[in-house]
Amino acid sequence: MAVKLSGRSAVSPFIALDVLRAANERMMAGADVLHLEIGQPASPAPSRVLEAAKIALSEERLGYTDTLGIPALRKRIAEHYRETYGSEVDPDRVVVTAGSSAGFLLTFLAAFDPGDRVALASPGYPAYRNILQALGLEPVLIPCGGAERFQPTRALLQAAAPLDGLMLASPSNPTGTMLERSAFTEIVDYCRDAGVRLISDEIYHGITYGHETVTALALSDEAVIVNSFSKYFSMTGWRLGWLVLPPDMVRPVECLAQNLFISAHSLSQHAAISAFDCKEELNGHVARYARNRAMLLERLPAIGLSRLAPADGAFYVYADIAHLTNDSLDWCQRALAETGVAMTPGVDFDPVEGHRFVRLSFAGDGREIAAATERLADWIA
Numbered sequence: 001m002a003v004k005l006s007g008r009s010a011v012s013p014f015i016a017l018d019v020l021r022a023a024n025e026r027m028m029a030g031a032d033v034l035h036l037e038i039g040q041p042a043s044p045a046p047s048r049v050l051e052a053a054k055i056a057l058s059e060e061r062l063g064y065t066d067t068l069g070i071p072a073l074r075k076r077i078a079e080h081y082r083e084t085y086g087s088e089v090d091p092d093r094v095v096v097t098a099g100s101s102a103g104f105l106l107t108f109l110a111a112f113d114p115g116d117r118v119a120l121a122s123p124g125y126p127a128y129r130n131i132l133q134a135l136g137l138e139p140v141l142i143p144c145g146g147a148e149r150f151q152p153t154r155a156l157l158q159a160a161a162p163l164d165g166l167m168l169a170s171p172s173n174p175t176g177t178m179l180e181r182s183a184f185t186e187i188v189d190y191c192r193d194a195g196v197r198l199i200s201d202e203i204y205h206g207i208t209y210g211h212e213t214v215t216a217l218a219l220s221d222e223a224v225i226v227n228s229f230s231k232y233f234s235m236t237g238w239r240l241g242w243l244v245l246p247p248d249m250v251r252p253v254e255c256l257a258q259n260l261f262i263s264a265h266s267l268s269q270h271a272a273i274s275a276f277d278c279k280e281e282l283n284g285h286v287a288r289y290a291r292n293r294a295m296l297l298e299r300l301p302a303i304g305l306s307r308l309a310p311a312d313g314a315f316y317v318y319a320d321i322a323h324l325t326n327d328s329l330d331w332c333q334r335a336l337a338e339t340g341v342a343m344t345p346g347v348d349f350d351p352v353e354g355h356r357f358v359r360l361s362f363a364g365d366g367r368e369i370a371a372a373t374e375r376l377a378d379w380i381a
């Protein structure tokens with residue numbers, strides 16, 4: 001008799017990672033691949049983090065840590081909020097997680113029950129909706145187009161009511177668009193009035209191009225803040241992130257994390273304390289992203305990709321390619337096969353409209369990105 005597979009595991013793939021696998025397979029077969037599919041800095045972890053990791057390897061036991069994270073790191077993260085935003089945070093509210101990805105799982109489990117409705121902007125980061133679905137929650141996609149700068153508004157949220165939660169990202173992935181303080185405050189006020197749990201994904205803070213960065217922490221005591229060492233801190237593979245929780249969520253999240261993960265990675269935690277003292281090196285990476293961004297914003301229109309989301313922050317250009325295809329998945333597969341340029345189809349981020357969009361990451365090396373635009377120019381022509 002056939003043994004069953006769970007229905008809950010029938011989630012959509014995270015297509016960017018499928019593209020990465022296909023691109024890596026091509027590279028291993030000897031092909032020349034240019035990676036614009038993945039949101040991953042070309043740089044390694046900052047040098048002081050690498051030094052701290054070497055010391056921790058020789059001097060620390062590197063066993064399990066406190067489930068909530070090693071105290072020195074929780075304290076350093078709390079200090080980061082004072083230094084960066086002028087916000088006071090009790091280190092007891094900080095929970096260290098295995099990347100922000102584990103933070104989403106813990107937050108969704110602690111905040112919601114099966115069947116609860118959680119709103120998210122579409123286009124948006126695909127794992128939000130796929131994790132929600134695997135947990136038996138209802139992702140409520142809020143279509144947000146160029147007119148809304150790809151971010152939800154109070155009116156759109158009201159129209160989607162009743163809601164139990166809202167997942168927000170500013171800067172967002174894939175569009176990079178950011179909420180101004182007034183728009184952010186309006187959404188926070190709506191959530192407070194309507195009893196909606198706000199979860200603010202702030203993973204792209206620090207990677208912005210002249211826009212003010214607002215943390216939900218400064219606007220709400222009820223919001224959950226999700227962040228990570230993956231993007232600004234250039235530490236994707238170290239699998240380390242953090243949450244700042246309302247006090248009443250800390251113990252439930254601790255109990256969940258004890259059972260699900262025991263603790264986040266010990267070596268990464270010891271090393272990451274130094275990450276906050278590497279601003280000069282890290283801001284150098286942001287300057288590189290800014291140059292890559294300027295290059296793409298100049299070159300893409302010249303090859304016919306002129307309808308681009310604003311890219312206020314993060315390291316992505318989300319481009320409308322409706323004049324080239326109605327099937328972004330097929331278009332990206334062909335581009336990879338015929339040019340070696342790996343890109344992520346819009347359907348990863350938006351199941352309804354994404355068939356006519358593509359996301360290009362400019363987190364990588366400038367020369368690779370320049371070469372990619374040349375190959376795409378010839379291919380599109």
Ligand SMILES: Cc1ncc(COP(=O)(O)O)c(C=O)c1O
Binds near residue numbers: 098172203228229230
């Ligand atoms: C918006 C957003 N949130 C969260 C993540 C997950 O990051 P990590 O688990 O590495 O912290 C990503 C990764 O691309 C992202 O783009």
